[in-house]
Amino acid sequence: MCGIWALFGSDECLSVQCLSAMKIAHRGPDAFRFENVNGFTNCCFGFHRLAVVDQLYGMQPIRVKKFPYLWLCYNGEIYNFKQLQKQFGFDYQTLVDGEVILHLYNRGGIEQTASMLDGVFAFILLDTANRKVFLARDTYGVRPLFKVLTDDGFLGVCSEAKGLINLKHSTSLCSKVEPFLPGHYEVLDLKPSGKVASVELVKFHSCKDEPLHVTCDTVEALPSAGFDLETVKSNIRILFENAVRKRLMAHRRIGCLLSGGLDSSLVAAVLLKLMKEININYPLQTFAIGMENSPDLLAARKVAAHIGSEHHEVILNTEEGIQAIEEVIFSLETYDITTIRASIGMYLVSKYIRKKTDSVVIFSGEGSDELTQGYIYFHKAPSPEEAAEESERLLKELYLFDVLRADRTTAAHGLELRVPFLDHRFTSYYLSLPAELRIPKNGIEKYLLRLSFEDSNLVPKEILWRPKEAFSDGIASVKKSWFSILQDYIDQQVDDLLLEKAAEKYPFNPPKTKESYYYRQIFEKHYSGRSSWLPHYWMPRWVKATDPSARTLKHYKSATQE
Numbered sequence: 001m002c003g004i005w006a007l008f009g010s011d012e013c014l015s016v017q018c019l020s021a022m023k024i025a026h027r028g029p030d031a032f033r034f035e036n037v038n039g040f041t042n043c044c045f046g047f048h049r050l051a052v053v054d055q056l057y058g059m060q061p062i063r064v065k066k067f068p069y070l071w072l073c074y075n076g077e078i079y080n081f082k083q084l085q086k087q088f089g090f091d092y093q094t095l096v097d098g099e100v101i102l103h104l105y106n107r108g109g110i111e112q113t114a115s116m117l118d119g120v121f122a123f124i125l126l127d128t129a130n131r132k133v134f135l136a137r138d139t140y141g142v143r144p145l146f147k148v149l150t151d152d153g154f155l156g157v158c159s160e161a162k163g164l165i166n167l168k169h170s171t172s173l174c175s176k177v178e179p180f181l182p183g184h185y186e187v188l189d190l191k192p193s194g195k196v197a198s199v200e201l202v203k204f205h206s207c208k209d210e211p212l213h214v215t216c217d218t219v220e221a222l223p224s225a226g227f228d229l230e231t232v233k234s235n236i237r238i239l240f241e242n243a244v245r246k247r248l249m250a251h252r253r254i255g256c257l258l259s260g261g262l263d264s265s266l267v268a269a270v271l272l273k274l275m276k277e278i279n280i281n282y283p284l285q286t287f288a289i290g291m292e293n294s295p296d297l298l299a300a301r302k303v304a305a306h307i308g309s310e311h312h313e314v315i316l317n318t319e320e321g322i323q324a325i326e327e328v329i330f331s332l333e334t335y336d337i338t339t340i341r342a343s344i345g346m347y348l349v350s351k352y353i354r355k356k357t358d359s360v361v362i363f364s365g366e367g368s369d370e371l372t373q374g375y376i377y378f379h380k381a382p383s384p385e386e387a388a389e390e391s392e393r394l395l396k397e398l399y400l401f402d403v404l405r406a407d408r409t410t411a412a413h414g415l416e417l418r419v420p421f422l423d424h425r426f427t428s429y430y431l432s433l434p435a436e437l438r439i440p441k442n443g444i445e446k447y448l449l450r451l452s453f454e455d456s457n458l459v460p461k462e463i464l465w466r467p468k469e470a471f472s473d474g475i476a477s478v479k480k481s482w483f484s485i486l487q488d489y490i491d492q493q494v495d496d497l498l499l500e501k502a503a504e505k506y507p508f509n510p511p512k513t514k515e516s517y518y519y520r521q522i523f524e525k526h527y528s529g530r531s532s533w534l535p536h537y538w539m540p541r542w543v544k545a546t547d548p549s550a551r552t553l554k555h556y557k558s559a560t561q562e
Helices: 014-027 081-088 099-116 212-216 228-247 261-279 295-307 318-322 326-333 337-356 378-379 383-395 402-411 424-432 447-452 482-491 498-500 514-526 554-561
Strands: 003-008 033-038 041-050 070-078 119-127 132-137 146-149 153-159 177-179 182-190 196-202 253-257 285-290 310-315 359-363 416-418
Touching: 003 014, 003 070, 014 033, 014 041, 014 153, 033 261, 041 070, 041 132, 070 099, 081 099, 081 212, 099 119, 099 182, 099 212, 146 424, 212 326, 228 261, 228 424, 253 261, 253 337, 261 295, 261 447, 285 295, 285 337, 285 359, 285 424, 310 337, 318 326, 318 337, 318 482, 326 383, 326 402, 326 514, 337 359, 337 402, 337 482, 337 498, 337 514, 402 424, 482 514, 498 514
Parallel strands: 253 285, 253 359, 285 310, 359 416
Antiparallel strands: 003 041, 003 153, 033 041, 070 119, 119 132, 132 182, 146 153, 146 177, 182 196
């Protein structure tokens, strides 16, 4: 996990522009480099490093003697770099996993490069010999990337939007800063002036498609095909374990977020099992956050005792949570209601991990709800086919919501997040299963995933079949949810008259509640006029919901009142 930043064709003094690169310093607390591009005085790279692999040669931009004309700045982890080396006979000069990008590009161009990478990544690749700039981002946007391109060809690229919004340019303050689309690469021509022109934007991978890099996976072929239940369950276990195993690549201590829900519990249990198998000689630290005796804390305690992790509990008090709202919104770069609610706990637990422990590489359960139809509103899906379509929509939009939350709240404290549920191979297999197999059954969401691990004894039975808790609700007590605590506080902060005129002040995605108005005010304070970063609020489908919290849905109420 690092922070990357680059400019091409800057009219302003680079030493002034460089101040913008410091806005993402939190992403790489170990080292910083600012480097001009030979022959292009108005082009430069900025890099903030979190050293996770190759402590000696891991600085960027990466340049190797074999390809003196290539410059690479990337944020991510490429899990199959050793398999690619073996398959193609690459001669690596460093231990940095990202070096494989240079070799793949030299061998087969940008299309093959992006398609063959098994991992999470956002990168900027400069080829001065052919005068090209390439941008690319992984399938789910697990690693963030933003760009700004002016009409006259000035390009700015950064891990977070905050590193671009204050850039100066001769024509104006920078124009539209926007997220770079996941699963895409862009080709740009580099002119002698250092300015660029976009040539094409190409989608190189869809979540349903089996990835090209399957030939370089540690599990090359599944032992059996077909959709009979026992085969499917076995394949789910094999691919999930493989997803966790490949993510063990690290020279820094590994930890795991543990809410006590199904997803984080499975990740923690499989992670600890595999760490023992490869003789990692330190205990796995697991981390839970919640108010005293909240459902999440109690459930996480059970899981930690079952798997034998070194468990840490962070007690959230209301005042601390409320005080964190502004810094959380600044970190997130969004005003989405449910994202902010859920981010407060994750932000504070990440802060604890950074200050009180030496865990840096943090595993988490993001992506499972979208993939395995874990949201409570999936019970209301009109048909299995519509549920499958909704699952794919949610996965495509992860970069706007849960993946954004997970990245920014951890990166704000210099931690690196790993999300095995979003493994390309695992997700494409799960999405290839018949729609009927993937829907909730017997009133239980994620039924197939739970069933697949039923006989494994990885987690306690009551956790394996524990109903869905929204993260923002699970950290509070059953009697009073976190979202209602937030609303009670915000009711005192926003005047009724302000809310009445909200649509006039904020015509795009107008706030409908005091809570959303309060978040929007803070967002506009830091990112004025950038409301289009959020195309729409996250909201449940097929139910007449006015609030994104699971606790407002009838199915949730009946489950918790029994």
